[in-house]
Amino acid sequence: MSNTIVMNSGEDEYMRELKEKTEYTGVHPQKFGLWLAMASMTMFFAALTSALILKKGDFKSWENFKLPNIFFLSTAVIIGLSVSMHAALICYRKARFTAFRWLFFLGFMLGIVFLLAQWLGFRALASMGFPLTGNIAGQFVYLVALLHGLHIVVALLITGLVLIFAIRARKDPLFELRNIINPKRKLHMELLVTFWHYIDIVWIYLFVFLYLNYR
Amino acid sequence: MSAHTTTTPADVHGHVDTGHIHGHEHHHEASWLETYVFCQDHKTIAKQFLITGIFWGIVGGLLSVLFRMQLGWPNETFPFLETFLGKWAEGGKISNEFYLAMVTMHGTILVFFVLTGGLSGTFANLLIPYQVGARDMASGFINMLSYWFFFSASVVLFISFFVQTGPASGGWTAYPPLNGMRDVAINKGSGLGFDLWALAMTLFIVSSLTGGLNYVATILNLRTKGMSMMKLPLTVWAFLFTAVLGILSFPALLAGVALLEFDRLLGTSFYLNMIVVNGHLLDYRGGSPILFQHLFWFLGHPEVYIIILPAMGIVSEVLAVHSRKPIFGYRAMVISIMAIVIISFLVWAHHMFVTGLNPNLAAVFVLFTLLIAVPSAIKVFNWIGTVWKGSVRLNPPMLFAMGFVSMFISGGLTGLMLGNSPIDIQLHDTYFVVAHFHIVMGVAAFFGMFAGVYHWFPRFYGRFMNDTLGYIHFYVTLIGGYAIFFPMHFMTGLPRRYYTFANFETFNNFNFLTQFISIAAIVVFTAQLLFVVNFFYSIFKGRKVDVERTSEDGYTYGNPWDGATLEWTAPIERIHGNWPGEIPSVHRWPYDYSVNDKPYISQDTPLAPGEVEHK
Numbered sequence A: 001m002s003n004t005i006v007m008n009s010g011e012d013e014y015m016r017e018l019k020e021k022t023e024y025t026g027v028h029p030q031k032f033g034l035w036l037a038m039a040s041m042t043m044f045f046a047a048l049t050s051a052l053i054l055k056k057g058d059f060k061s062w063e064n065f066k067l068p069n070i071f072f073l074s075t076a077v078i079i080g081l082s083v084s085m086h087a088a089l090i091c092y093r094k095a096r097f098t099a100f101r102w103l104f105f106l107g108f109m110l111g112i113v114f115l116l117a118q119w120l121g122f123r124a125l126a127s128m129g130f131p132l133t134g135n136i137a138g139q140f141v142y143l144v145a146l147l148h149g150l151h152i153v154v155a156l157l158i159t160g161l162v163l164i165f166a167i168r169a170r171k172d173p174l175f176e177l178r179n180i181i182n183p184k185r186k187l188h189m190e191l192l193v194t195f196w197h198y199i200d201i202v203w204i205y206l207f208v209f210l211y212l213n214y215r
Numbered sequence B: 001m002s003a004h005t006t007t008t009p010a011d012v013h014g015h016v017d018t019g020h021i022h023g024h025e026h027h028h029e030a031s032w033l034e035t036y037v038f039c040q041d042h043k044t045i046a047k048q049f050l051i052t053g054i055f056w057g058i059v060g061g062l063l064s065v066l067f068r069m070q071l072g073w074p075n076e077t078f079p080f081l082e083t084f085l086g087k088w089a090e091g092g093k094i095s096n097e098f099y100l101a102m103v104t105m106h107g108t109i110l111v112f113f114v115l116t117g118g119l120s121g122t123f124a125n126l127l128i129p130y131q132v133g134a135r136d137m138a139s140g141f142i143n144m145l146s147y148w149f150f151f152s153a154s155v156v157l158f159i160s161f162f163v164q165t166g167p168a169s170g171g172w173t174a175y176p177p178l179n180g181m182r183d184v185a186i187n188k189g190s191g192l193g194f195d196l197w198a199l200a201m202t203l204f205i206v207s208s209l210t211g212g213l214n215y216v217a218t219i220l221n222l223r224t225k226g227m228s229m230m231k232l233p234l235t236v237w238a239f240l241f242t243a244v245l246g247i248l249s250f251p252a253l254l255a256g257v258a259l260l261e262f263d264r265l266l267g268t269s270f271y272l273n274m275i276v277v278n279g280h281l282l283d284y285r286g287g288s289p290i291l292f293q294h295l296f297w298f299l300g301h302p303e304v305y306i307i308i309l310p311a312m313g314i315v316s317e318v319l320a321v322h323s324r325k326p327i328f329g330y331r332a333m334v335i336s337i338m339a340i341v342i343i344s345f346l347v348w349a350h351h352m353f354v355t356g357l358n359p360n361l362a363a364v365f366v367l368f369t370l371l372i373a374v375p376s377a378i379k380v381f382n383w384i385g386t387v388w389k390g391s392v393r394l395n396p397p398m399l400f401a402m403g404f405v406s407m408f409i410s411g412g413l414t415g416l417m418l419g420n421s422p423i424d425i426q427l428h429d430t431y432f433v434v435a436h437f438h439i440v441m442g443v444a445a446f447f448g449m450f451a452g453v454y455h456w457f458p459r460f461y462g463r464f465m466n467d468t469l470g471y472i473h474f475y476v477t478l479i480g481g482y483a484i485f486f487p488m489h490f491m492t493g494l495p496r497r498y499y500t501f502a503n504f505e506t507f508n509n510f511n512f513l514t515q516f517i518s519i520a521a522i523v524v525f526t527a528q529l530l531f532v533v534n535f536f537y538s539i540f541k542g543r544k545v546d547v548e549r550t551s552e553d554g555y556t557y558g559n560p561w562d563g564a565t566l567e568w569t570a571p572i573e574r575i576h577g578n579w580p581g582e583i584p585s586v587h588r589w590p591y592d593y594s595v596n597d598k599p600y601i602s603q604d605t606p607l608a609p610g611e612v613e614h615k
Helices: A003-009 A013-021 A029-056 A070-093 A097-127 A136-168 A173-181 A183-213 B009-015 B032-037 B042-072 B079-092 B096-132 B140-162 B192-221 B234-266 B289-323 B330-344 B359-371 B373-387 B396-419 B421-427 B431-461 B467-485 B505-541
Strands: B593-595 B598-600
Touching: A013 A183, A029 A136, A029 A183, A029 B192, A029 B234, A029 B289, A070 A097, A070 A183, A097 A136, A136 A183, A136 B234, B042 B096, B042 B140, B042 B431, B042 B505, B079 B096, B096 B140, B096 B192, B096 B234, B096 B289, B096 B431, B140 B192, B192 B234, B234 B289, B234 B330, B289 B330, B289 B373, B289 B396, B289 B431, B289 B593, B330 B373, B359 B373, B359 B396, B359 B421, B373 B396, B396 B421, B396 B431, B396 B467, B431 B467, B431 B505, B467 B505
Parallel strands: none
Antiparallel strands: B593 B598
């Protein structure tokens, strides 16, 4: 298959110039930018969880409870999401677009399932006697899950757009060719999948954190 | 296949975008909208930030004039105010509600929209690509988004002036419980005005973060050949650490505001507990308003360094260029910036000494607060060392840079006093605090910003600003700035944010000083209008930069201040991609002034045979 040859001829011009004309650090600048954004988001969630610790120390108002089991399900779903997104990226790199589209679609759907699972978690919390406006201990679970969910929504919107373009052009060989030879598109796909991995890891952190604080 | 997925080979060619470094290779006629509005060029984005900042500077300054009028002449009426402010100044007297709103908006606008957005946004955008030798930012698109988030934040904040219940009025620090409920019976600004404030701040934080990511990614990844970190001008060092500070501390404020809006809109009680309004106990249980203060000041204190570090960077550059001497103690300057950034994350609770903070914990924060004086003093020493025995040119940028040093010393000394918790507890919420932070981060940061505008105006527009107007602007602002804030140190016990002191006999002896300050404030504000006139006049009619040489392809080159940094090696015409040919490569540090019998040696000049590189 001539795919490999095409891919090599599409060697990233930008990176080549970066290596020749600048004090090259070994990282694509935009990838580096995403890492910085991830550092920033980490500070955001660190602020939320430290607020929880601070508040829990004031035990007078803290009413402890066990985290609903449904959050185990959402954690499993989000791990599945990361796996399928990563597999999709591998297929994309190897120009296996049919597999890419299916795996990417699967990841997208798992994102929606994750949000549904979180919503079920909220309902379980409420039925345990911890509605949104109830005890402060319950409020924190809603807070971190909602603000994390907001990140998932943003990632889903971007993924949805990419998915629409990918499905629309599935019978168009030129579109696929463009995908193979365009390093910028490959970079953007990598950035998107990295972002997915990041917010998935954030949820695993939040889940473990909540699990340890609520028992 | 539907029509819009039809692709011709020509299309494919057109879309093979290699993410070119060489902007000039991209032969694409930019439309008016792409050139002036949705522009991805760092120079245009810098101008957009600057002009938006100037707009907010005028609004924020005007607010201070209005509330100084109320403070200076609490029993007078000014009928013309009713014409402009309507119900907020019935009978020509500013209402107490609007007074509080003005104080709140003055703080928000100047801290965030002028001295963060306007200062960092302008100079980081203009100087980072020029001084590191890059064609543009790491991502021009994200950079453009950064400005448009700032613009949307500005629009939302401006709209909040026109809502029925008025803009936010619970202080720029937005403390709950006052701002924690949407109950306009307690505080009118707690209504829609505050929600708009929170939305504007959220947009602003997004703008600041997207901008910051780009600044750091550009500085670390797009330096031209030879530009090692220790060859970076101090401006770039300052922008780098400013952006790092913002990236790591703004999320805490975002989290704080998110919790606040959860309380306000969804009825949670993160910050609220046992609130009684009009004799009724509300349903909020278990929250703590102190939690907000922790989240707020975790940003709030680094924020003052986000404001002052770019000014410090600009001043270091301007002092060296106009003293015609290498910067004194380059390495110490860089280490000081790093030290300030690290320590600034460990001092936030010095804003909270009166919240019932454990005195042992307070002692830790006192220690770190006083420690910051060390790198700050090193920087002051080095600035003075730079000017010492230099061939000083006393032009407007240099004067403003020296004014910065003066203000920074005056305001910094009172910081040492306030950093001690026993003294702070006495002085908390008095005009002493107002004097301290206005001098050290308000006026000083403005001086740094003015130094930058006068100095890099030729880089922006290829013209100079008018010197005479610049001198008047400087002397009025310097003398006026001290006239406003110096007397405040001696207004013992006078509380901040009060609408009037007429009812307190004990403060009557300050009546003269209060009026004096108000008059000085009006004079200083007028002088700033002179700057605005000078700025816009000079864009079109200013004296042009002398052309030193013209290249074969028709570009002209000039170095108006004989500066050694890379921005002056680019043509006077501002082109996309900054340099028409190859990017200049760097061979020496940025402060080779008055060496080897030359007035300056540009960074892209190779070392002469036998010349030892500055380390």
